[in-house]
Amino acid sequence: MRRLILLFLGVFLLAAMPAARGYTQSREDQDDQRRKGEAEAEKKKKQKEKEWSIGQAPLPTVKSVGPCPFVKVLYDASRWQEFKDKREAAAAVMYTGEIEGVRAVCEYKRGDPIKVQMAIDFALGKGPEGARGGKSYRYWVAVTERNKLVISKQDFDFTTEFASGETAEHTEILDNITIPRGDESVSGNNFEILVGFDVTPEMADFNRQGKRFRVNAGQTTAAAGTNAGR
Numbered sequence: 001m002r003r004l005i006l007l008f009l010g011v012f013l014l015a016a017m018p019a020a021r022g023y024t025q026s027r028e029d030q031d032d033q034r035r036k037g038e039a040e041a042e043k044k045k046k047q048k049e050k051e052w053s054i055g056q057a058p059l060p061t062v063k064s065v066g067p068c069p070f071v072k073v074l075y076d077a078s079r080w081q082e083f084k085d086k087r088e089a090a091a092a093v094m095y096t097g098e099i100e101g102v103r104a105v106c107e108y109k110r111g112d113p114i115k116v117q118m119a120i121d122f123a124l125g126k127g128p129e130g131a132r133g134g135k136s137y138r139y140w141v142a143v144t145e146r147n148k149l150v151i152s153k154q155d156f157d158f159t160t161e162f163a164s165g166e167t168a169e170h171t172e173i174l175d176n177i178t179i180p181r182g183d184e185s186v187s188g189n190n191f192e193i194l195v196g197f198d199v200t201p202e203m204a205d206f207n208r209q210g211k212r213f214r215v216n217a218g219q220t221t222a223a224a225g226t227n228a229g230r
Contacts, residue, residue: 066108066187066188066189067187067188067189068104068105068106068114068116068188068189069104069106069114069116069143069179069188069189069190069191069192069193070146070189070191070192070193071102071104071118071192071193071195072102072192072193072194072195073099073101073102073194073195073196074194074195074196075207075208076196076199076204076207076208077139077140077196077197077198077199077203077204077207078098078099078196078197078207079096079097079098079099079197079203079206079207079212080095080096080097080098080124080137080197080199080203081093081096081203081206081207081211081212082094082095082096082203083129084129086202088206088211090127090128091128091129092127092128092129093125093127093128093129093130094126094127094129094130094131095124095125095126095127095130095135096124096125096126096127097122097123097124097125097137097197098122098123098124099120099121099122099139099195099196099197100121100122100123101120101121102118102119102120102121102195103118103119103121104116104117104118104119104193105117106188108181108188110184111181111183111184112181113178113179113180113181114178114179114181114188114191115175115177115178116174116177116178116179116193117173117174117175117177118141118172118173118174118175118177118193118195119171119172119173119174120139120171120172120174120195121169121170121171122137122169122170122171122172123167123169124137124160124162124167124168124169124170125166125167125168126162126166126167126168127166130162130166133161134159134160134161134162135159135160135162136157136158136159137157137158137159137160137197138155138156138157138197138198139155139156139157139172139195139196139197139198140153140154140155140156140195140196140197140198141153141154141156141174141177141193141194141195142154142193142194142195143177143179143191143192143193144191144192144193144194145190145191145192146189146190146191146192147192151179151191154177155198156172156174158170158172177193179191
């Protein structure tokens with residue numbers, strides 16, 4: 001009887017081995033597919049980040065006797081949306097632009113003026129109605145007393161040549177922002193620096209409503225909704 005039982009177990013194990021090997025192989029195939037899927041998703045994520053990332057231009061490290069002015073992008077002028085015949089549709093997009101961020105350092109001592117150097121990062125796009133050649137964008141930088149009147153305002157221009165991908169990135173470096181001070185008791189936190197595109201009233205209203213159109217490489221996409229802006 002014992003021999004019959006051992007023989008039966010041996011036959012059972014031999015029969016089960018192919019199934020076990022098949023199960024193991026199936027699990028390995030599933031793991032391989034999962035790893036390939038994760039790798040592909042990570043690759044697409046990095047590619048998307050690369051398309052819209054802005055190169056961080058270095059700013060010098062300087063020392064000041066006090067804090068620097070507060071710097072921010074004016075929301076109503078933070079995006080550029082240009083449509084053919086003023087028709088708000090993805091197929092009518094000519095050019096887009098977005099101020100992705102502003103970095104600044106300042107330097108001052110005793111009663112000297114505050115000298116500010118800024119790096120302004122832009123993400124730009126050309127839509128299906130964009131013309132051949134380069135596109136010129138205009139933006140401004142305004143210095144104000146904190147929450148008060150404008151002290152000075154400067155306009156700047158730059159031209160972008162779009163590659164075949166229909167997107168571009170650009171960083172503007174400004175080192176000529178000077179803010180006068182009455183005396184040593186006036187620090188940088190008494191001032192504010194605002195940045196924005198030189199938008200039309202229609203563009204400002206478009207931004208104020210939280211709408212957004214962004215043109216990606218090789219295709220046109222659109223998205224709209226409240227609180228969509230930065």
